Amino acid sequence: MKLFHSLDLKLKSCLIALFGSAFLAFGLYHVHSFSGVTEGGVLGMTLLLDHWFHISPSVSGFIMNLACYAMGWKLLGRQFIAYSILSSASFSLSYRICEQFPPLWPQLADMPLAASLLGAVFVGVGAGLCVRIGGAPGGDDALAMSLSHVTHIKIQWIYLLSDFAVLVLSLSYIPLNRMVYSILTVLLSGQIIGFVQTAGTHPVENMELDRFHTVLPVSNVPTREQ
Helix, strand or coil, X not given: CHHHHHHCCCHHHHHHHHHHHHHHHHHHXXXXXXXXXXXXXXXXXXXXXXXXXXXCHHHHHHHHHHHHHHHHHHHHCHHHHHHHHHHHHHHHHHHHHHCCCCCCCHHHHHCHHHHHHHHHXXXXXXXXXXXXXXXXXXXXXXXXXXXXHHHCCCHHHHHHHHHHHHHHHHCCCCCHHHHHHHHHHHHHHHHHHHHHHHCCCCCCCCEEECCCCCEEECCCCCCCCC
């Protein structure tokens, strides 16, 4: 309890983070991992490592996220890191549980458009709930902020380049004609995350939409105009 108070963590926010990351893990396993439709960023890298090296996203995702948080903890703040680590741990545990069962919709392998739309909903809603309470289930934000701070490249370009790099690497196992569906799910999930994060709320003072979906504190962070 002392840790909760020292970091100003709220029980309701923690429960939302746990549910959102579990929802995200459910969708990534039952939709993306069997359909040949991938994501960008850390999520896409976990699927890539799973395909080529059989490393479970529950393991690779948690390790990559922690590495990204370690790089950006000074910029992100303790509360953001705390919620993010909680979300990442919940994602890993939930994905591990999902792996104990067969996929619910194996037919999605032959329905890439449906897979891209359904996958975007799971990623968008799951990650959006985590972002809404002030955390992030993936380490993309920490990595992008750190690289932007060091290189002075605008943060939206860092996001774009990282997503593009992961999608290009994913061509090593995903046919080119299916990559368009992956691009579609990346774009849609970003819009859904932004909607979930802001739905029913007033604009938050001193906050900015740094990516096409992720809200982070502005202080000490490069903005779009810089």
